[in-house]
Every structure is written in structure tokens, then in C-alpha cells.
Amino acid sequence: MKLELITIGNELLTGKTIDSNSAWLAEQFNILGVKTGRITSVSDSRDEIISILKEAEKRSDIVIMTGGLGPTSDDITKPVLCEFFQTKLVFRPEVFDNIKSLLGKKGHRINEHNRKQAEVPESATIVENMYGTAPGLWFEKEGTIFISLPGVPFEMKEIVRSGIIPGLKKLFEFPVIYYKTILTQGSFEAMLAEKLEKFEKEMPGDISLAYLPSPGIIKLRLGATGKDKEGLERRIEEQIRKLWQIIPEYIIGYDDDTLENIVGKLLNVSGQSLSLAESCTGGTIASLITAVSGSSKYFKGGIVAYSNEIKTDQLAINPDVLNKYGAVSRQVVEDMATNTRLLFNTDYAVSVSGIAGPSGGTPEKPVGTTWIAVSGRKSTISNEFRFGDNRERNIRRASLTALNMLRKYLLAESAINN
Numbered sequence: 020m021k022l023e024l025i026t027i028g029n030e031l032l033t034g035k036t037i038d039s040n041s042a043w044l045a046e047q048f049n050i051l052g053v054k055t056g057r058i059t060s061v062s063d064s065r066d067e068i069i070s071i072l073k074e075a076e077k078r079s080d081i082v083i084m085t086g087g088l089g090p091t092s093d094d095i096t097k098p099v100l101c102e103f104f105q106t107k108l109v110f111r112p113e114v115f116d117n118i119k120s121l122l123g124k125k126g127h128r129i130n131e132h133n134r135k136q137a138e139v140p141e142s143a144t145i146v147e148n149m150y151g152t153a154p155g156l157w158f159e160k161e162g163t164i165f166i167s168l169p170g171v172p173f174e175m176k177e178i179v180r181s182g183i184i185p186g187l188k189k190l191f192e193f194p195v196i197y198y199k200t201i202l203t204q205g206s207f208e209a210m211l212a213e214k215l216e217k218f219e220k221e222m223p224g225d226i227s228l229a230y231l232p233s234p235g236i237i238k239l240r241l242g243a244t245g246k247d248k249e250g251l252e253r254r255i256e257e258q259i260r261k262l263w264q265i266i267p268e269y270i271i272g273y274d275d276d277t278l279e280n281i282v283g284k285l286l287n288v289s290g291q292s293l294s295l296a297e298s299c300t301g302g303t304i305a306s307l308i309t310a311v312s313g314s315s316k317y318f319k320g321g322i323v324a325y326s327n328e329i330k331t332d333q334l335a336i337n338p339d340v341l342n343k344y345g346a347v348s349r350q351v352v353e354d355m356a357t358n359t360r361l362l363f364n365t366d367y368a369v370s371v372s373g374i375a376g377p378s379g380g381t382p383e384k385p386v387g388t389t390w391i392a393v394s395g396r397k398s399t400i401s402n403e404f405r406f407g408d409n410r411e412r413n414i415r416r417a418s419l420t421a422l423n424m425l426r427k428y429l430l431a432e433s434a435i436n437n
Contacts, residue, residue, distance in 0.1 A: 020191065022048050023079035024058045025071055027086035027096055028170060031060045040085045040175055047179060051187075052194040052244060053081070063087060068099045076163050081187070086170030088153035090132035097140060097156075100167060104158055106142040114139060118152045143167075146182040150174045155182060164190075194244050197251035200231075201239040201262060202276055203269040204423045208232045211239075211269070218265055226258060234412040235419030236278075271423060278422040279307040285429045286317035286367075293425075294363035295321030296334060296355040298346065299373035299389060303418040319363045324355065334358045347372050347384055349392075353401050356394035367428070368394045369421050373406075375413045387413050391421045393428045400428065 024044055030036040038060055045055040056079060061067040068087075075082045087096030101107055115137035122129055136152050139145065146155030146166075151174035158165040166183060168175045187193075203211065208230055219228060225245075231238035241258055243251045263270060272281055286293055295305050305321045308314050322333055327346055330336040335358050336351060344350045352372045360368035373389030380386035386408045392401035404420060406413045 020053050020081065021056045021079045022053045022081045022083070023056055023075045025075065025082065025084045026058075026060045026170070027063065027068060027084060028060075029062050029093070031086075032062055040170065040172055043172070043176060044083060044085075044179065047184070050196055050198065051184070052196045063093050063095055065095060065099050065102075068096065069103055072103050072165070076160065080163060082163060082165045083183075084165070084167045085175055088136075088156075088167065088169045090136050090152070096167060097138070100143075100156065100158070100165075101140045104140060104142050104160060104165075106140045108138040109141045110138050111145060112137070114145060114154050117147065117154070121150075121152060146178055146186070148174055148178055149181070150177055154178075157183075157186065195246055195248045195251060196242065196244050197248060197255060198240055198242045199252075199255045199259065200274045201241070201259060201270055202272045202274075203237045203239060203266065204235065204271050204278065204419060206237065206266075206269050208237055211237055211266070214266055215239075215262075218261060222258060223254070226254065234415040271426065277307075278419055278426060279311050282422050282426050282429070283308070283311045283314055283317065285426065285433070287313070289429070289433070290317075291366035291429075292317050292319050292363075294319050294359050294365040294368045296359040296368065296370040297321060297323050298325055298330075298355075298371060299375045300371045300414050300418050300421070301325065303414055304369065304371065304421055307418060307422065319365050321363075322359065330355065334362070345384070347374055347388055347390055349390055349401050349403070352390040352392040353394070353399050356392035356401075357399055360394045360396075366396060367425065369425050370394075371417055371421050373404075373413070373417055375410045375417075376408055377410055389413070389417045389420075391417065391424055393421075393424050395428065395432065397432075400424070 024041045026038050026041055031038050041058045048055060059071055061071050087094045097108060115134065118133050118136060119129060122133065133152060139156060143156040143158055146157055148154045148169065151169055151171055153169040155178040156167040168178055222228060225243060227242045229240040231240055241255050243255060245251050271278060297304055302323045308318050324330045324334055327341055330341065331338050334355055336354050340350050340354065352370050355370035356368045359370060370392045371389065374380050374384060374386050376386035387406040389404045389406055390401060392399060406416045
């Protein structure tokens, strides 16, 4: 089965809007066992849209389009679809009722543009849009299924989940595909690949391994295809047990886990509290932690101690220590963590101080040099890291590394106490 994705809109071709719809659609259909053969973006042009539809019809079984279904004059997809499918626009009362209901809940007045959105190609099957005014449109032509969806991502995703995928499952038998994602932190892609070289060679040929790197986190995605889901799960779990034997120090979680969630659960279960002292990360760690619902139960607060003045005045760092060792040093970052823990009266504190770049580096401490410390009531630990020369990535890596150091510290303490 061949799938083709088409995104429609001038904004996609000027770089002002990133096409996230295609990435999401390709991922969802890959899970179903349907490979995406082509992704194309075209302008709001009758000729461009007609041309790509004619091409797609010859080579694909399913064609999904997003964009161009709105109420404004530049949204030309519906008239072009009428031309391609040799049909006409007709007023559909059920679509208009949905529009009135949605806009009424928001207190918006219905106007002629809204009414025109209830005009849809006569030969199309309507797929309800629960969150927006433009419905999904389903066409069939000479064995090819064409689906036109609104370009607003959250509307498009809900239509696909609730209407499109269930509809396709009634028509086609999809293979069972099982994926499990293992999250790792603390290594680089090339280093991880080297450690897993033997593992990959010995892995069964029908199980795939993909490396999905991002700053601070590398995901390992294991996948297999078959008819027996339980059997696939058992085989993937067997491979995961092998990974735990090879890289236990790097594995932090699975699938949709995040370090901030993992740390939050550990603190929540133990009833312990946390505070932060951030320099080069500028509050990024606090932002990650407070993005988790319920974090107020364990996170008391933090200080962004960006200047040396704040380090000395607010965190009571000895000026002589700062002058002797510099702000990016074991001595200073450990004092930052210890003093923050005492200042906020928390069970744990994490501190970070580094050179995010692109300027500020020296031969002894190049850009990317970062010290991170974790302080508990019994001990304080610290480590030096060299993250690289990109400021944004350095901040992200430092923040995630700090959370992972805290995670390991909490697990170690829990093991001792138990």
C-alpha cells in the first residue's frame, strides 16, 4: 500500500510555516504499517494542486492533503477538488450545524464566510471536525482514496484519529507493527553506536533498530512487524533486556517518558523537595520541572544566579573562591548547590554553571565547559562536562544532564535506604 502526503499553502513555501503535519501523518501511518512514498508541498494555486493530484493518482493508493479549507479567499482547495473530481459545491446542513455549535460556544457571530464553509464537494464523504469549522473530505476515484483535511494541526490530528484511521481499518487489513522506544542520556550517537555494534549484528533480521538523536537525549527505537502483537512484544522485550546488560548506565526510560517526569515521580513518592541554582541554563531546568503538573508538591523554587554578584550576594559564595577558581568550577558549583539547599530548606538542590557560548571560552575552559552539582543532606557530588560550541544545544544538554544526575542521585539514595 502506497501513501502520499500533500500539503497546500503559500506559507509553507516561504519558510514562514514549518510543515509539521506531514511528519505527524507519516509517523501515524508508519505505525499502521503504511509507508509514505512521497511528501510534497504546493502553493495555493489551481494549476499546482491539479498537477500534483494527477501525479498522485497514478502512483499512490491513499493520498492525504492538508490545508486550504478555510473561510478566506486564499483557501481554494475545495473548488479545485470539485474540478478534479468533476463535482460541484453543495450546502450541507449538518456541517453548518457543527459550525454554528462551535462558534456559538465561543460567543462568535456567524457570517457569510462561515456559511460558505458548509459548502462542500457533492461527491465527498464528510468526516466530522470536532474542533474546527472545516470538515474532512473523503473521495474515492478509480481505486485511489483521496482525503482532504484542514491544515490546523490539532484539528487535523483529531480527524485522523477519530475518523480517518477507523475508516481505513474497515477497508484494509493492516499488519501489526510494534515499536518500543528506549530513552538514553549521557552518551553521543557515535559512542552509543560503537557500544551497540555487537548487539546490532546479533539482533534478529526482522527486528529494526533506529537511532533518534536530539540534544541531550538519544532514543533507540526497536520495531517489528507481524500478525501476533503479544509475540512481537515478547521478542522486543528480549532485546531490551540485552540493552540493559550492555548500556545500563545510559537508559533512563521508555516511549513518552521525560527526565522531568521521572525526577518528579521519584521526589513525589519519597515526599522530598528540590531547589535550583542556575547560571548558564538561565532557568531552563526550572521551566522543565514546572511544566509537570503537580510539581509544586516537591519543587520549592530556584535562583538564576547569572552574575557573580548574585552568586555572592544571594547564594553566599565566597568572593575569594570565585576569584581563585572562577564561576565555572567544582568549588563554586558545589557551594552553589549546598547553599541553595540550605537557603530553600530543601532535601536536594541542583546547580549548574558553564560557558554556553559562543563567546567566553578560554584554552583551559572552552565553550561548552559546564559544571553540575547535586547536593543532598548527606553529600554533594559534582561533574564536569564538555558539551560543544552551540549555545542552544549546550543549554539543553546541560539542563537534561543535570536532571539525570539528580535522577541517579535519588535512585542511589533510595537503594541505600532500602
